[in-house]
Amino acid sequence: MRNFPPRRAGWHRLSAALLLCSVMVPVSATWADDDPESLDIMERQMERIQQQQMELQRDLTMMRKQIAQHRAHAGTGTGTGEHSLQVSGSAGHVRGGWTPHEGHITAMGERTPPGMGAPHIGGHSDNPNGSFLDTPTFESVVAHRDEDLISHMANNNVGPHTRETVGAQSAGALGSKVFHAGAVSIILGGFFDAAALEENRHVASGIFNSWANIPFRNSSNFHTDNFNGDARYTRFSLMARAPLGTHVTVAGFVESDFGASAETTNPYESNSYVPRLRQAYLTLDDAKTNWHFLIGQAWTMLTPDRVGIIPRQESLPETIESSILAGQTWTRQWQVRLVKDFLEHRLWAGLSIENPATIYDTTGFSAYSDNGEYALPGSGNYAKVGSNGVGLTGSSTNYSNEIAPDIIAKIAGDPSWGHYEMEGIVHFPHDRSVIGGEGQNHTAIAWGGGGSMILPVIPHTLEIRLAGLAGKGIGRYGSVLLPDATLKANGAPDLLSSAQATAGVIAHPNRLVDVYGYFGMQRSGRGYFDSDGTAYGYGNPLSDNSGCWTEGSSACTASIKSVEEFTIGAWYRFIKGKYGTVQAGTQLAYSRVHTWGGIGGAPTTSMSEIFFDFRYLPFQ
Known part of the structure; x- marks a missing residue:
């Protein structure tokens, strides 16, 4: 044989x-x-x-x-x-x-x-x-080892998210049910939301905290309490996922709510707020080579994560306010991201090319036109920093001139205890000036660096979160949206220094209760010049702040130096079963605004708020 x-x-x-x-x-x-x-x-x-x-x-x-x-x-x-x-x-x-x-x-x-x-x-x-x-x-x-399974395999005693938590919901957590359409798996997520707040100042921004618009004493809004209820943050999400072979998986994710406002929207009758695109992206994951690719609109890679560099595992506060927390680093924007993990998912490195934008402060610069042009010293001189939207973009929004995408790099580590990150960003503010009939383009190089960590003091029960970012010209990456730049006398971008940080303690005493406390801070530098008796720029000592203390006065041009927020809150999941989870939460928040000194001093203001929220999570 x-x-x-x-x-x-x-x-x-x-x-x-x-x-x-x-x-x-x-x-x-x-x-x-x-x-x-x-x-x-x-x-x-x-x-x-x-x-x-x-x-x-x-x-x-x-x-x-x-x-x-x-x-x-x-x-x-x-x-x-x-x-x-x-x-x-x-x-x-x-x-x-x-x-x-x-x-x-x-x-x-x-x-x-x-x-x-x-x-x-x-x-x-x-x-x-x-x-x-x-x-x-x-x-x-x-x-294929998808992002959830990878999170378990690289367990750092921090994550992944428990999908019922508000931080997980903010990141885009999906439900526990999987539906099948041939080889494609369909997973649903989202919640029905009914939130309300009572605040001791009138800031007409709903449950979105607009710190830069907290009024000073010269405004009647400073002396008026305000109540607002809102269901616009009801959210829906969907993922479609399918294998492309033994090791490669493709997935598409979309998430939407109603937290936007069209130019025709009004709060008096129908309250018909338009849907808002939060996230929409495609991913490709190769479990053999451990490469991960993402393209579309997602949380910026600068946003701190809980484990690895994985979509929907971002480390976000448990707060009710939709603006998250003063000092929190985040945006949601278009990007092309490439990530590689090493050492059995313990070490991660990522590079992301992301959509740019620049927030300009034009204090002292009068409008040369209504299309992003501002007068410079001298007759007929102006700087053009952007253009109003046309077509499918908002006609009342000025979109900044941009010459290149933001470039972001991150390294993350997941040892057996804790999660640790370091990241950096390069941004290229760009504008054009016309002086004496001669036009010239200007490009500046903005930059920043930072890091974050999560320390599981009692694994899965008590953790400390720390994060920070500092640099020049990157103010928009913080929740307060402080400016990135002002203008120089020749119309070129004048980058402002920026720093932001958060610290939080989060406890899960049992599976039904989450308790949290956070401190957040964002700070901006200043840039200015004087010409022909006029004070230009951000934080100029010659700015007129003399009327900031007198109700009805318009002499208050104070520039924000820093914003701080202290907040505590809790969530209780009082119904939890096969048909989903129902939870309620409350939050107390105190915010304080400090300004750069000018003529008349450096005014401050503050706001206290109490939030309530009620959510039904049908898929969790």
């Missing part, structure tokens, strides 16, 4: 790969006892294992043909000696009772010839002679 080519117990390895499929779901079930989010992971694993079973079935059919060919060549035939192996069940169990024995495998009580190699998972042969390579791996069995 002809001997089979030696394969060093390849069947033993195939058996191990199949048995791994059979134990994946029971292992995941132990996670479910500790983390509801694991239910989602289990379902996704089961889906992938089912797909893998189909590939294994094809491979096994090919192996049976090869065995038949060998036996026919040896004169033994294929009759009753052919193996019978079936893979079935969503848990990936193998029928036939595989047992390793000195390089041989018995299936259905039959002993196979020694040395048969295991098939290469994926349904193709890498051996030119037609036999299969015996190299099944963990990745080839579970097919």
